[in-house]
Amino acid sequence: MRAAAVCVFLAAAVWAQEPTPRQRAEGAINDLGRVLQQLLGEEMKHGGYAGAVRSCAENAQTVTEEFGRERQVDIRRVSLKYRNQRDQPDDWEAERLKAWLKQAEAGAALAPVEETVTENGRRFLRMMKPIRLQAACLGCHGAREQLAPEVKAQLEAKYPRDKATGYKTGDLRGAFTVLVRLP
């Protein structure tokens, strides 16, 4: 009896620790945000803005993919004005980004969105969280004519069809987007 009671207690404790799909989605978004910020910070320390563009171009996608694999979620960054073609939003994402743009223009706060979707017979929780531009981002996403010449040169070399300049502080830059498989 005693052993059984202990087992039930342990099972309950383990169950209580198991994160919900929503917690997994939120956690992945917040942690990937921190990982990328840290990566950017280190690259800036070593190579300044231009060096950081070079290493961002090489690392941002692989770091994101590896992070998603590790967490067993499908996570990306997307933008209507993307720099990397691979950050192009799908229809669902583009719709949300456009709705947020309207809200931002009206001065409203932007809240994350979530929805349960079925794809190829599998159920997923989809979540998207807005990314707004901070002053620290202007050196690579601000007005094109205000970018340092070496940053401009790097961007032109790596991203000839770059759409991700011309932003001001507070603008909606894009979003984190994540899919978590539901049981």
Ligand code: HEC
């Ligand atoms: C040193 C230059 C640099 C700085 C500073 C910088 N970025 Fe970027 N950003 C890039 C590059 C390069 C890419 C493309 C990375 C890739 O190829 O995946 C990018 C991509 C992105 C993307 C993915 C969507 C897209 O356009 O492809 C988002 C979102 C983003 N940046 C937001 C920010 C925010 C927010 C800040 C400030 C906190 C910031 N960036 C600061 C260079 C920079």
